[in-house]
Amino acid sequence: MAQWLSGTVTDNLHWHANLFSIKLQTPAFEFTAGQFVRLGLNTPDGRVQRAYSLVNSPGSSEQEFLVSTVAGGKLSPLLQQLKMGDTLEISQPASGFFVLDEVPDGDNLWLISSGTGIGPYLSMLGTHNLWQRFKHIVLVHSVRTIADLAYRELIQQYQHQYPGQLHYQPIVTREPMTGVPQQRLPQLIQSGELQAICKQPLTNRSQVMLCGNPEMIKDTKAMLESMGLKKNLRREPGNITVEQYW
Structure with a gap:
């Protein structure tokens, strides 16, 4: 069963109205370049989670994700609104064989x-x-x-x-x-x-x-x-x- 790390948002860079990069400070964890994790937010309707690839390389002090805002999506519009200091959860361990x-x-x-x-x-x-x-x-x-x-x-x-x-x-x-x-x-x-x-x-x-x-x-x-x-x-x-x- 997946475990969850709590991360703190350190940056939310908007490339344009529907594309952004979000950075998180988390406890250190191992992964292989090309793998993905799930980002999760607790909402009044329960936890919402989706898979995203890590943009940063292993060993980085922050975790980074490139996200496209999906109209009507359950998670991406919420991620786009996050600000520095907000909390976001990351699943463990990282997954995938695209390495x-x-x-x-x-x-x-x-x-x-x-x-x-x-x-x-x-x-x-x-x-x-x-x-x-x-x-x-x-x-x-x-x-x-x-x-x-x-x-x-x-x-x-x-x-x-x-x-x-x-x-x-x-x-x-x-x-x-x-x-x-x-x-x-x-x-x-x-x-x-x-x-x-x-x-x-x-x-x-x-x-x-x-x-x-x-x-x-x-x-x-x-x-x-x-x-x-x-x-x-x-x-x-x-x-x-x-x-x-x-």
């Missing part, structure tokens, strides 16, 4: 996300294991609007820290952004445009992680499989590792 230990070696690693699905990748970027294992890392973030492109400054810090090793590729589908494609991920992969922009191939020697909207995952996975890449399973290692929360 680098489950990913085989490859010539390159593609971290493909949509929306808040970039969260677990940010956690991974702060670990030594990622940079030691893969010579070329491609971080793809597909969003609707430019304002959805959270954490760009943090990503640039990693690019400066590991020059030439990380390529960051935003995709904005619903408004123009100079030098940034607007098509959906499967179409960009099918045409080869994504590979050309990122200057990395997608072959059966690649490793691809997918996290985000279920439709993006389903369609992108199907496209990759049509190119000869296979789903990664413990009993049969492949190329495509998937995480879905809803």
